[in-house]
Amino acid sequence: MEPHERIQAVCDFILQSPPGEINDVVNDVRNIISDDELLQEGIAPALKKYNLAQFITVDIPETNHQSIISEASRLTSDAEGEGQERWLDPRSKKSFVFDHMALEASDPQPFEPNEDFEPFRAALEKASGSYLLAHFRDGVSSTFSSQTTPNQFILQIVANKYNPTNFWSGRWRSEYIVDLNDHSMKGTILVNVHYYEQGNVQLSTTRSISITLPPAIVTASPESASTKILALIETEEGEYQKSLNDTYHEMSEKTFKSLRRALPMTRSKLDWEKVLGYKLGAELSSSKGTFATGSSQ
The missing domain is CATH 3.90.1150.210 (F-actin capping protein, beta subunit)
Known part of the structure; x- marks a missing residue:
């Protein structure tokens, strides 16, 4: 399998990660890539997509609360006048940079909301x-x-x-x-x-x-x-x-x-010590004898 195919497979695993288990998934797929630098570069878009879809939360610097990372919180670089993507915490009226790998916020800056709304x-x-x-x-x-x-x-x-x-x-x-x-x-x-x-x-x-x-x-x-x-x-x-x-x-x-019977047709638990007393046990025993007899001929 080519490196790009392995990266795509890893990204698929990441996007299907259960809640709270993303780090376990990433650690498990390291063996598929065997190159941490290539792994981090290759899965970055998938991690970002996963974080946005899952409403990953982050501690906001200089506050005592968390905020949600999502499409609604994403600010365009033009809105900030900078060359990097920033995210909004409307509660503290701050924007920040978010690391999708480390799940950490940094560089908090004041944000002026629209006073009309x-x-x-x-x-x-x-x-x-x-x-x-x-x-x-x-x-x-x-x-x-x-x-x-x-x-x-x-x-x-x-x-x-x-x-x-x-x-x-x-x-x-x-x-x-x-x-x-x-x-x-x-x-x-x-x-x-x-x-x-x-x-x-x-x-x-x-x-x-x-x-x-x-x-x-x-x-x-x-x-x-x-x-x-x-x-x-x-x-x-x-x-x-x-x-x-x-x-x-x-x-x-x-x-x-409805997937299976709670008890056999007899409505009682099977007594394995007396299995030959059951019709199925008798048939199995009879079939075994017939097979043995046929084999000796």
Whole structure:
């Protein structure tokens, strides 16, 4: 296999990495390349794509909170007047450089938001923080003003739970685009769970949401509107969580049980000490005798 083909195979592995296991995947594929310099150069685009899609979080320098790395947080180099890509933490009003390999932020610089849209964005951020504390133990949220569409806001939530000792990991991601121009909110919820104790089972599920915002929300104050919008999100995510729980219960009670019999046709466990007393055992014994007799002729 050519080097570029091996790099492509490694990139495919990286893009399919379960939550919290990207470093394990990278370490495992080192043997495929056997060249760390080539490996780091070759997988850089895949790492960046993975980080953006997975809403990787990063500690923001000079603050005590984390922010989400995503398409919504990416700033163009022209916007910063510099020759490098920078990322935005709207909460601290700072932009920064992000290392997709080390997962570290550096070089924080002040960022001036659009003051026309900042009141609503800030109110939505505050409401999402309260929602996060109520429903996600270790969650992170970021709220952005759209860089291309006025009066459009992007709210993102990510929560990770890693438990390698018990061989499982999981990630919840949700993104909502609130558009005050057409009174709409469109969202996506993505859940990934990986169980890998003596096996490899993954759950990957997505739910799309589309809601028309009532005029009472659009015309309300930023604080009131944001509270009502988060109440809508709470309802949608609560219903989705309930549907997942119902699905798990049904799988446990019906789907998995239908894959095989809990007991033989006799409705009792097989007694291996008396196997010849069963019809199958007798047939096997008879067949064995016939085969032996035939072989001796």
